[in-house]
Amino acid sequence: MASHGIKDRVAIIGMGCTPFREHWDKGLDDLAVEGTHAGLDSAGIGIDDVDAWWLGTAQSGMSGVTLSAPLKLQGKPVTRVENYCATGSEALRQACYAVASGAYDVAAAVGVEKVKDSGYQGLNAFPIPNDGTNRTLTAAAMFSLVAPAYAEKYGVDPAELRRVLARIASKNHANGAKNPRAQFRREMDVDAICAMPAVAGMLSVFDCAGVADGAASAIVVRAEDAHHYTDKPLYVKALSFVAGNASGLLDPDYDYTHFDECQWAAEDAYAQAGITDPRRQLAMAEVHDCFTPTELVLMEDLGFSARGEAWKDAEAGVFDLHGELPVNTDGGLKSFGHPVGASGLRMLFECWLQLRGEAPEDRRIDTADRGLALTHNLGGYPGEMVSFVGIWGNRPG
Amino acid sequence: MSAATPNAVRGIRGVAAYLPHWRLQRSAVTAVLGSNAGKGTRTVAAYDEDAVTMAVEAGRRALRVAGEASVDALWFASTTGPYAEKTAAPIVHAALRLDGAVPAADAGPGLRGAAAALRSALRSTDPGVLVCAGDVRTGPAGSTEEKGGGDAGAAVLVADATSGPLAAEYLGGASATQEFLDRWRAPGELRTHAWEERFGQQRYDDLAGRAWDAALKDAGVDVEQVSRVAVSSPHARAGAALAKKLGAAGVDVADRLDQSVGFTGAAHPLVLLAGLVEQASPGQVVALVALADGADVFLFRVADSAAEAVAARPTVDEQVASGDDSLTYAKYLNWRGVLPVQPPNRPEPARMSASAAERRLDWKYGFVGSRDRSSGALHLPPARVSFVGGAVDDMDPAPMADVPATVATFTVDSLAYSPSPPIVFAVCDFDGGGRLPVELTDVTADQVSIGMAVEMTFRRLNTADGIANYFWKARPAASARVAAPTEGGA
Numbered sequence: 010m011a012s013h014g015i016k017d018r019v020a021i022i023g024m025g026c027t028p029f030r031e032h033w034d035k036g037l038d039d040l041a042v043e044g045t046h047a048g049l050d051s052a053g054i055g056i057d058d059v060d061a062w063w064l065g066t067a068q069s070g071m072s073g074v075t076l077s078a079p080l081k082l083q084g085k086p087v088t089r090v091e092n093y094c095a096t097g098s099e100a101l102r103q104a105c106y107a108v109a110s111g112a113y114d115v116a117a118a119v120g121v122e123k124v125k126d127s128g129y130q131g132l133n134a135f136p137i138p139n140d141g142t143n144r145t146l147t148a149a150a151m152f153s154l155v156a157p158a159y160a161e162k163y164g165v166d167p168a169e170l171r172r173v174l175a176r177i178a179s180k181n182h183a184n185g186a187k188n189p190r191a192q193f194r195r196e197m198d199v200d201a202i203c204a205m206p207a208v209a210g211m212l213s214v215f216d217c218a219g220v221a222d223g224a225a226s227a228i229v230v231r232a233e234d235a236h237h238y239t240d241k242p243l244y245v246k247a248l249s250f251v252a253g254n255a256s257g258l259l260d261p262d263y264d265y266t267h268f269d270e271c272q273w274a275a276e277d278a279y280a281q282a283g284i285t286d287p288r289r290q291l292a293m294a295e296v297h298d299c300f301t302p303t304e305l306v307l308m309e310d311l312g313f314s315a316r317g318e319a320w321k322d323a324e325a326g327v328f329d330l331h332g333e334l335p336v337n338t339d340g341g342l343k344s345f346g347h348p349v350g351a352s353g354l355r356m357l358f359e360c361w362l363q364l365r366g367e368a369p370e371d372r373r374i375d376t377a378d379r380g381l382a383l384t385h386n387l388g389g390y391p392g393e394m395v396s397f398v399g400i401w402g403n404r405p406g
Numbered sequence: 407m408s409a410a411t412p413n414a415v416r417g418i419r420g421v422a423a424y425l426p427h428w429r430l431q432r433s434a435v436t437a438v439l440g441s442n443a444g445k446g447t448r449t450v451a452a453y454d455e456d457a458v459t460m461a462v463e464a465g466r467r468a469l470r471v472a473g474e475a476s477v478d479a480l481w482f483a484s485t486t487g488p489y490a491e492k493t494a495a496p497i498v499h500a501a502l503r504l505d506g507a508v509p510a511a512d513a514g515p516g517l518r519g520a521a522a523a524l525r526s527a528l529r530s531t532d533p534g535v536l537v538c539a540g541d542v543r544t545g546p547a548g549s550t551e552e553k554g555g556g557d558a559g560a561a562v563l564v565a566d567a568t569s570g571p572l573a574a575e576y577l578g579g580a581s582a583t584q585e586f587l588d589r590w591r592a593p594g595e596l597r598t599h600a601w602e603e604r605f606g607q608q609r610y611d612d613l614a615g616r617a618w619d620a621a622l623k624d625a626g627v628d629v630e631q632v633s634r635v636a637v638s639s640p641h642a643r644a645g646a647a648l649a650k651k652l653g654a655a656g657v658d659v660a661d662r663l664d665q666s667v668g669f670t671g672a673a674h675p676l677v678l679l680a681g682l683v684e685q686a687s688p689g690q691v692v693a694l695v696a697l698a699d700g701a702d703v704f705l706f707r708v709a710d711s712a713a714e715a716v717a718a719r720p721t722v723d724e725q726v727a728s729g730d731d732s733l734t735y736a737k738y739l740n741w742r743g744v745l746p747v748q749p750p751n752r753p754e755p756a757r758m759s760a761s762a763a764e765r766r767l768d769w770k771y772g773f774v775g776s777r778d779r780s781s782g783a784l785h786l787p788p789a790r791v792s793f794v795g796g797a798v799d800d801m802d803p804a805p806m807a808d809v810p811a812t813v814a815t816f817t818v819d820s821l822a823y824s825p826s827p828p829i830v831f832a833v834c835d836f837d838g839g840g841r842l843p844v845e846l847t848d849v850t851a852d853q854v855s856i857g858m859a860v861e862m863t864f865r866r867l868n869t870a871d872g873i874a875n876y877f878w879k880a881r882p883a884a885s886a887r888v889a890a891p892t893e894g895g896a
Contacts, residue, residue: 131821133753140766141758141867141875142787144843146831150819154833158815184744210817256793259785261835265815270734392843 012249014281015109017405020235020242021227023052026358027189029223029346037069037123038079044224044351045080048158052228052238058078059228060113062087065100065120066350068135076119093388094299095250097225098355098397102248104229111302114230120355121224122348123391130218132140133347148299151215151390153210158265163317171211173320174301178215178343180323181298184330185340187372192219192346213224216301225354227361232405235401241365243357246381246400248283249274257392270396271310271387278398279312284381288313288327288334293363294357297387298341308336310396335374336405338363356384364403380404381398416528417572417706419475422467422718423680424460424540425558425667426451427848427881429731430738432553438735444476447664447731451542451557453741453826454847454865454879457484458494460559460673461540461862462501464745466807467718468536468561469502475563475570477502478532480510483519483539483672487512488866488874490593494602497876500771501864503805513672515536515593517640520560520672521696524679526706527564528576534565541671544596544742545784552596554642556668573716574683574706577691578625582617586610588641593872596744610644614702618652621693621703623636629655633690636660636678639697640669648695657693660685666726681722683708691722694717720884728887730848741826752823757870763766768803773862773878775840776801804840808861811836811880813858818851834860834880835844848881859883 025047027040035043049056064076064087073087092099097120127133131147160170179199185191197215205213228238235242253270257263272291273285284290296311298304308319313334314327322328328336339345339359342352360382362368386397428450435443451460461482480502482495482601483664495510504510513519520539527535543555543896551669565572588606591598600606622629635657640646642664651660660682664671670677676698686708694704720728739745768774776788779799783794786806816832830846832854845864846854860880865877 056782084794114769129752131752135758138756138759138762140762141755142766142770142877144831144845145755145822145824146819146829146843147821148753149821150817150829153817153819154815157539157817157856207818208820210819254793255734259783259789259841261814261839261841265833387628 012277012281014247015105015242016281017232017244019108019229019245020174020232021107021357021361022230022235022238022242023054023228024357024358024361025051026190026225027093027223029192029221029348029355033125035222037075037121037374040222040224041076041079041121045117045226048226048228054115054228057083057179059085059115059117061085061107061116063100063104063116063118064124064273065096065118065353066151067091067093067096069121069123069350094297094349094352095353095386095388095395097355098384098386098399099250099353101227101354101357102238102397104227105247105248108229108231114234116229117226118229118354119224119226120351122350122355122358123222124348125222126176126221128328147209148390149209149212152300152303153212154167154265155306155391156211159302161307162264162266163320165320169201170320172199173323174216174305174330175199177304177323178202180329181337181341181343184338184372185344187369188315188340188345191344192221192313192338193344212300216344218299218342219344219346221348223346223348223351223355225351225358227354227357240267241308241403243361243403244405245403246399246402247278249277250395251396252395253389255393260341263392265391268310268387268391268394268396270394271385273309274396274398279315280399282381282400284400287311288385290379291334291383292376292380293328293335293338293360293374293383294383295339296336296385297361298337298343298348304336304341307385310378311383330372330374338372338374353384355385356386357399357401360384362378362400362402376394376403415567415575416475417567418566418683418716419534419563419570419572419679420468420472421562421573421676421683422464422471422492423558423560423677423722423725424464424467424727425449425722425729426455426460427729428733429450429729430735431731433552435548439548440518441548443548448668449556449670449729450733450741451560452736452848454778454867455557456488456874457486457540457542458488458497458865458874459864459866460557460878461561462498462539462559464540464559464561465498465502467538468563470712471716471718472563473570475565476534477504477536477563478533480504481513481523481537482506483513483523483537484541484730485515485517485671486542487515490513493825497771500767502773503768503772517672517698521675521698521702524562524564524580524675525581528579528704530564533569534563537676538564539673541673543669543671543890546597547739547744550600554668556663556670557679558667558670558673559674559750560680562679572709572877574692574708577627577707578621579702579704580617580620580624581700582613582707584613586700603641606641607644607647608642610639611647614648614695614697617701617703618695619689621705625705627705629657631659631691632693634658634660634686635693635695636661636682637695637697638675638678638724640667641697643645643757644697663726677722680718683722684717684723690838693837699850706848722789748822750821750827752821752875753867754823754868755868758875760836766773770877772805773807775804775806777804782839784820784836786840806840807838807878809836809838810883811860813854813856813860814841814852815856816846830854832860832880845879847879853882859886
């Protein structure tokens, strides 16, 4: 029993991504059509060339019909998947395995979410009948528990940590400002973010991801077929996933300064891809910055920083656009927005652009020496989460 | 559960009051409305408390004093219960984790319910009868009930002397009844109406006099032997007049708590009874007079041994002396639904599922987790598979309602829906193991700190589709309140 991975066995040959916006003028069907056809066009194929489909949507629709109906698919399998906020990555993961298994030649993963029709800010899960004892805290408040715990454990002055978190938001805003598809394109300096009123623990709304509508897609084929479609495929180096058992909610030993699910997923992914020094081997990483403290501890969970050091590395600019390891070069959830089912694929879309040298010049990073990128997508809360890590490369081997 | 011995000595095995943490200074009402709202404070049920939760808190205290005493019947009395149709007593029954064979019923919706249930309990053949009462007294801004009322729970466990030591032995009592109209409130109405005061005073004077005389006779006690009397009356002037009369007869009259607590409706006779028993010297005879659409008089002799007359903690006096009187009148009105304020723009909670709640009865109402036999790991809520070692279906129930806990970390959520935002939320670690991330209550955000000692309290989380949804929250332990800067004497 082991996680073997499918390194270099499948490849991405086309991707699409809509702008992430409050798309008051577009419904789920519009977004699904636009996000899917952008991917098909990128791969240079037609809709009938896809043999099987995976749809990731967390709460905008149910069943494969949510995709097959707007696309008017003819006799094709469509699987709708949901895995909290890692839903988009889950759809992609299943499409990759389907091709690797030999079951299909061409598979598509489509992630789409229409969240702005609820009438409320933020994300609102549909209520599953329950015994009325479930907590009703917002995700922002749940993740806000990380900040004081981190400050306490590593002896960081809370005011200094406040500035570090603001710097993370500011970095992602600066990157997003350079991204036409991003929801928020305004640069925000650290002082302005620190001055915002707290709404959950020490977090203000500027510590929270934007909530947007959007769609993204990826077309997956066997690696040996990739060059029939493109000169610059992305190879799947690793796919890993961990669903935690929520023991962090039960276990007094859990201290809210790390996410085990993310660390385990990263370790598995690095083993699959043969990565031993992620900070130096990766060209970039797209991580799940749902809230600023999340990005902070992810730098440690993903092995980019030593435990207790991420706040210093963030402050030193290690993860800036032209830092040692650029993180969230497209603006991240913070600035790009977070249409749940699409976000995991949106992360890969940025890797697709950067590793192929197609990112807009003002945010293009240097990939001459490093041809690997990481996407990290989580869902849930500290102590009870799911985590995906994918590694992608622009050349085999 | 054998039947009580015929003619057995009966009395009070345990009695306790629960006064909520919050107080409203009557001067705060005066400041807003202009007209003089009087002096002192009244107790205020928090937004997440109601008659049931306060009755439960009092019941927990009374049972704690009573030790292993059996409870063979449960009465719940209130004029402000959560339901008109559904019986509320089974909620109390579940929260107190009483046996399934114990009947639980409401003592009717009137103010006389608790006194009637007490009388019934004292004459019952059930070895142990628990009477729990709770009321939230309110009305339109400036109303008599708002100014003179108070919120409280109280509980008394009546038992046979054969089943264990009694804190106070029942000597005898009597009642008087005559239909007359003094004050009334239609179901669902906010306002309590009252007839001309002097009419009610005259009627109560007559009824109380008859019942008092008959009670002394029934108990075989002369008035000189009565050390102290407590008078509970919804009609303040009638209560004061009776107190004056008894005082003139040489009986020490207990504080009716008008200046500190207010009249707490159906709960008030039992609140005063708790105070009487707690304050009495060994062997003293004490009397309770409960006026409410009639008169009920009870005479007790407090146990000779102080060891037997163990007081519930905190005592009424201790509760009167603590509490937080910084509550604003606006917040009070908001909590009572008189002044609705704009909530955060978030979905309101969905109603609970009846079947899901029933499956989790011990957890939801009794706060019972499970403990893995092999690893000892505690699970809140109870689980079938252990998170340590993975043993399957090898757990024992772990009652946690009375286990102290400590705040491991906390946050304040201004975005989430709450009947009274913001939500103060903490990860609480229990002494001896176990963790629950849970909402805090009876606390303001600036009073919370990591390491704070907390205790569990039964609360009404929300109401959806007319369903009152109960569960537990944590609140600062009494020990954690000592240093609280806003602590105010009542």
